[in-house]
Amino acid sequence: MTSPQAANGLTIENISAGYGQALAIRDISLTVAPGQVVALLGRNGAGKSTTLKAVMGMLHLRSGSVSMDGVTVSNRPVHARARTGIGYVPEDRRIFTGLTVSENLEAGRRPADGTDAWTPKKLFDLFPNLAPARDRHAAQLSGGEQQMLALARTLMGNPRMLLLDEPSEGLAPVIVDALAQVVKTLKQEGLGILLCEQNTVFTAKVADRAAIIESGSLQYEGSMSELALDDAVRKRYLAV
Amino acid sequence: MLTGQILTGLAGASVLFFIAAGLSLIFGVTKIVNFAHGSFYMLGAYIAYTLTEAFGASGLGFWPSILLSALAVGMIGALAEITVLKPVYKAPPLFQLLVTFGLVLIIEDLTLLVWGPEDRLGQRAPGLSGAVELLGTQIPSYDFFLIAAGPVVLGLVWLLLNKTRWGILVRAATEDREMAAALGIDQRILFTGVFFLGSALAGLGGALQLPKGGADLMMDLTVIAPAFVVVVVGGMGSLTGAYVAAVVIGLANTFGVVLLPQATLVLMFLVMAVVLLLRPHGLFGQPERAERGHTPGAGYPAAGAMEKAIWSVVLIGALLLPLAQDDFILVLATDIAVAALFATSLHFLLGPAGLVSFGHAAYFAIGAYAAALISQQIDGPGMEIALASAPVLAGAAALLFGWFCVRLSGIYFAMLTLAVAQIVWSLCVQWTDLTGGDDGLLGLWPSDWADSRMVYYYLTLALSLAAILLLRRAVHAPFGFALRAGRDAKARAEAIGIDVMHQQWLAFALAGAAAGLAGALFVFSKGSIFPDEAAIPRSVDALVMVLLGGVGHLAGPVLGSAAFTLLHDQLSRFDQWRLLLGIVIILVSTLAPAGLSGLPAMIRAFAMRRRI
Amino acid sequence: MTLLDVQRLSKRFGAVSAVDNVSFDVARTEMLAIIGPNGAGKSTCFNMIGGQIEPDMGTVLFDGTDITRDTPQKLFRSGIGRTFQIAAVFQSMNVREVLQTALLSRDGRTASFLFPARRYKGEEADELAASVGLQDFLNTECRALSYGDLKRVELALALANRPRLLLMDEPTAGMAPDGRQQMMRLVRSLADKSGISVLFTEHDMDVVFNHADRILVLNKGQVLALDTPDEIRADPAVQAVYLGEEA
Known part of the structure; x- marks a missing residue:
């Protein structure tokens, strides 16, 4: 048994979840260690986003459990999971468009355990585009800036584990490169990241390990370098 | 004469604004259309009546009594939210609406039990009981106080929402509740807080109009329609909109009395109809966001042999x-x-x-x-x-x-x-x-x-x-x-x-x-x-019948109306039938959201779960 | 041989200029793709042509007729079929019923009480379903369909009035990669067979470069380029703001 204080990251054990009658994901098990980026790959509709939502508690688990740093969170409501250190950045960003950039950050703020907490100032250093827009309403931001804000807002909660859902979707390739730099920085600072992505170029830049979901079940898990060598798997599940 | 009308209208507008502001806040965050908001307003008046009768002879007792009434109503609102509304937050909006109407019935009967059936006249406000002459008309000093109170409260609530962390969280949750939760914001506390604030504002409105209009048992449903109109004309969720709309509607109301004594409410609703035709989301409102996880509407397959047989038996x-x-x-x-x-x-x-x-x-x-x-x-x-x-x-x-x-x-x-x-x-x-x-x-x-x-x-x-x-x-x-x-x-x-x-x-x-x-x-x-x-109660009866029977089935309304009529017949034999009906409505909405026609499916689903 | 002629189309939302002076044309039987980053104005442009949003300025000519402010209903009757980015067909119906509803609308029978809708032109609905490969799903409730199949239902709906122009907003979004190519091949063959022009937006560059005859690149609401796939791929301006070095 691990002690509750151990910073051993996110552990997902045999979770199943779904909408209505149907199960969208079955028996998914994964671990993400601090400082590690795990990419969840697979086709649209395979169950990647559902997995993240189930971890976050936005979808009721039919079975299985989720724990963060040894603490079981799967019986807790969404906000309590966030408070154990899991941060979620959804696919469609869901920034608060009626709030200013600064207010969006304030909405995400939660005190950190340690002293090295994120502040708006540090985040504006990380995302220079946001600084001049701090008093503007978030609705006026471009797609790329909105993605940055969504990430910055979640970082204000000082998470130790990030769930990133399709962060590069709909962004111009040049912005995607900038985003990859940020993700690498966060990783070096010890954040664990579970990443859903379709963009293979982006994934290859940042991920350490890959897990492939097909039809709601985990089909493959391995390091990114192993996956790069395994043509059969890539052909079968990723069609690349 | 005209000056008098305008000032009376503006004084009424302030009270209307307090109620509408609370309604708008509560709707913004919880997405609940709170029929019971008028009941909170009524409670504010009755509680203020009791308190000012006891302590209101001097200004030192009167004004704290008014504030205390607002706080007490805020507590009652928070209590109602915790006990009655929490269980239905995940239910479809109509059920939440019915639950709040159940609250209306319950509060009406409880008020009757506590304060009795007579109308109550309130104390004059100490120091403001006189009148001021303006352009040849006697204007009650209290009207001037009310006119000033509107913008002051608007300013305070605006500061609360825009300059405090709590206010930012409320606005964030108004936009996207689930995302707010994912950022670690505990909605349960936020919702209760918003209900406290909203109800307290309604209570304040009730307490402040006591010296002018007194307290009676019809206040709850009389005020709820104008309050809805104000919220809708101003734009759901906009405080400034609620104030502007309250002034417009308050004036329309006053002039309605003068111009159309046979139909005083018509003018007010005409204003609303015109505004909504020109601006479908109200003066300051934003288009509604599609709710996430919206339940798909029912399909209606042609009746099977079994269903036809049952209806034949019923008909015979x-x-x-x-x-x-x-x-x-x-x-x-x-x-x-x-x-x-x-x-x-x-x-x-x-x-x-x-x-x-x-x-x-x-x-x-x-x-x-x-x-x-x-x-x-x-x-x-x-x-x-x-x-x-x-x-x-x-x-x-x-x-x-x-x-x-x-x-x-x-x-x-x-x-x-x-x-x-x-x-x-x-x-x-x-x-x-x-x-x-x-x-x-x-x-x-x-x-x-x-x-x-x-x-x-x-x-x-x-x-x-x-x-x-x-x-x-x-x-x-x-x-x-x-x-x-x-x-x-x-x-x-x-x-x-x-x-x-x-x-x-x-x-x-x-x-x-x-x-x-x-x-x-x-x-x-x-x-x-x-x-x-x-x-309104008749319209709600029909809603109760449909929901009792279940929206998802064409047989629902027939079943629901039969059940409701029989139930109503039984309950109306009791003195406190409203209280009982209110409790029944709340229980049905909470326990059987698919209605009677949904029971077979519910039982099947339950049996399946048992087997697994 | 221009079928659709879009001239100086513009739309502002508050301070944001979503579409700014956009002009282009679609020739008969041509497949024209609109691409660009999120927020470039693709969807706004599309919704203005499709009648969902009213433009501030500009005109849209369809086969020489001004259709700029026509309602979606009218556009359907003029021969323009439309599919949506997020496939949303009638969830409470099965596939056959959905298509029967479209046929009822096409034939102007939607006010009728006289007969059960389920008895209306079932065979034609079935043929329509078969034309997009849904012959095995006629009695399946739409809420139980996979996303790819839902997209096919959308396509069948758009074809119900034998259109001359198809407007397809992200026709393959949300589909598996092999399904995407299959879908576009289907569109292509339908277009060739019936002489339909197709205007579509798309994020998947493989789909765009494999299937479009010409590509319109939008950026910040303005036209950045309009040319054949090969020319677009080589265009330095497009590479800078959109495609980047990988393309």
């Missing part, structure tokens, strides 16, 4: 009922037949059309009054002509009002239908020459051939059944398919050439006509008609 039972030779049973069965038609007509809007009407009683009442007036004018076949024309007239009224209503959607549509029903109700009360006002119209009995309980029962059964079958047919006909297409995916339906608004308009008229027939049948079974038939 209904035909054989007079054999029981019991007048009371026949009266009850006639009531059920009328209610079944009324509920089915509302279900046609709620279900296949996907239009949530809060004011369906309007068309029931129009049919009823039309039938009553026609049968009074015509000797001989008065009833026959009345029964034939009532649905036509009610349908025509629905065609007229529906043209405005279907231009709006969601909560705005619901509010406009409620407003229209309030216009109809106010005409029934105030146009005494025509409608007899509160005394109603009496002595309206069936033609001689139908003037026995049995014959009239058969007549009602036959006409209700025919109309219900027609509505059922409409659901399965091309008309109903195109209607459902518009409900399921509006843009998609329009892109295959369906004029969704037109389709909804016709559905609204059809439902209105059917409700009108139910109203006409009702008149001759009771022999009289009163304005109550157009009032």
